[in-house]
Amino acid sequence: MRIRIAVFPVAGLGTRFLPATKTVPKEMLPIVDKPLIQYAVDEAIEAGCDTLVFITNRYKHAVADYFDKAYELEEKLAKAGKQELLDVVRGVLPSHVRAIFVTQAEALGLGHAVLCAEPVVGNQPFAVLLPDDLIWNPDGPGALSQMADLAEAERASVIAVQDVPLAQTSSYGIVDTDEFSGRDGRIKAMIEKPQPEKAPSTLGVVGRYILQPGIFDALRRTERGSGGEIQLTDAIASELDRQKTLAYRFQGTRFDCGSHLGLIQATIRFALDHEKLSSAASSYMQKVLDELAHDDGPLQ
Ligand code: UTP
Secondary structure, three states: OOOOEEEEEOOOOOHHHOOHHHOOOHHHOEEOOEEHHHHHHHHHHHOOOOEEEEEEOOOOHHHHHHHOOOHHHHHHHHHOOOHHHHHHHHOOOOOOOEEEEEEOOOOOOHHHHHHOOHHHHOOOOEEEEOOOEEEEOOOOOOHHHHHHHHHHHHOOEEEEEEEOOHHHHHHOEEEEEOOOEOOEEEEEEEEEOOOHHHOOOOEEEEEEEEEOOOHHHHHHHOOOOHHHOOOHHHHHHHOOOOOOEEEEEOOOEEEEOOOHHHHHHHHHHHHHHOOOOHHHHHHHHHHHHHHHHHHHHHHO
């Protein structure tokens, strides 16, 4: 069965980007001219989803406002004949797609946030996308689309993974798998944020999942784990004997926009790829690098 529902857990506190995230949700931070959430939404729609479920909290009105229709703005742009901008504003959410907002009253963890989506998802497979993982694949289908094909063909849950440095295993969910055939391998075990010496591999989970509805019962049984939160990884791990779950090395580049460096890297990469900004951005970067090299010159 092809997935049609995508869940976006955006109720985290976003502490790594304080003070900006005191008032601006992390998901609304822009990469050039689009907020992070838009990249994830576009990827879900491309994969075939037509129902988007946002798990939010009382501080995230900006996310709901962003996907709402902006009547006044649209009218002004239409009257001014600014058709291109009007298309941009209207393109935020295509008309065949609906957005549903569910509140997570307390930030009890990613697993708990996903459980909050159960009344909307019901009894069908669904996707989970973490918008701070921005996955860029300009020459092919998006990561979720690739995963949806695999989930459908194999009737399996699919989890996106990438190789991470051994020293960084304690920042990821880490999987142990059977031997890979092509880009995927069946997951045997999963551990949330292990120290390098306890990590079964260096394959880290990134923020794209296709899950079966059985995950909700598993989440209900899951106790608070790493960081005192209900971890999605723990619930998936508890289902591995019952539910075929594949790790998938996606095609594309992932930017960890939940970190400062990742957000900067994505901004540079997207600016250099932008149809109108590319040349000016590249000249500016070259100029700054030349100046820095020149400044450092006499000291070396
Ligand atoms: P993070 O671990 O990145 O936490 O959450 P965070 O709060 O967003 O950011 P920092 O670490 O404080 O800077 C991973 C994803 O899970 C969501 C977050 O919104 C993010 O998309 N999440 C996390 C929830 O929706 N609810 C929670 O209770 C926790």
